[in-house]
Amino acid sequence: MNKTVIEAKNLDFYYGNFHALKKINVSFSEKCVTALIGPSGCGKSTFVRLMNRMSDMVEGSRAEGVLQIMGRNIFDPMFDVSELRREVGMVFQHPNPFPMSVYDNLVFGHIIAGTTGKSELEKIIEESLIAVDLWSELKDALQTPATSLSADFQQRLCIARAISIKPEILLMDEPCSSLDPIATQKVEELITTLKKNYTIVIVTHSMQQAARISDFTGYMYIGELIEFDRTEVIFRNPTDQRTEDYISGKFG
């Protein structure tokens, strides 16, 4: 059994009076892909956004309970959020490269963090593009505007940017939803490769995608984590009737 890197204990989350996450108790394992599935509005994005405290940006929101990332409760008042964001990278639904060159997309955060040596920056670029299998395609096109790349390249570049800071955990909120099937397949293959080095949490509307790439799956419904288990158990032999109804396509 891999060690636990993310653990929620009686985790509740509110947007004002709206109770968006209800008493979540779950552990996610290191160097595994964990998928969160469930119908629209059930709290999948809310849960992953909490994991790097992006939720802090929503005024009037509050969390209760414990969310431990790599052994530390991220709601502890002494907790350093900027350190958390270095350990927990995030990739979004729509590729969101900065309106800059490929090169600048990859070095921007590092320059702000104080890395200025040319050879060091070049090493970061090479390593992160190799990791997403874009090095041979882009090594001679580093000055290309990132927004002119295909959607698939843009999303892989965003993944490269996220992993260039060497996080432990990579959060992906529907990373393939704006990609065509071929690009989706490339990103899925990439996720499978990346889990050798990273703990990955992926939100997906595609049950097939969860079944293809995840080791564990959590089924959420109206703010509750209804069932969590190894992916094959969730899809072949779920315990809860609500999970069964969702995976058999009765609603959602």
Ligand SMILES: Nc1ncnc2c1ncn2[C@@H]1O[C@H](COP(=O)(O)OP(=O)(O)OP(=O)(O)O)[C@@H](O)[C@H]1O
């Ligand atoms: N900033 C916000 N302020 C108030 N309510 C919000 C906010 N963001 C989300 N919600 C509400 O919280 C609930 C959970 O939303 P969330 O976006 O986490 O769901 P989701 O499972 O990711 O849905 P989808 O599959 O559509 O992306 C929804 O009822 C949503 O309307």
Ligand SMILES: [Mg+2]
């Ligand atoms: Mg969402």
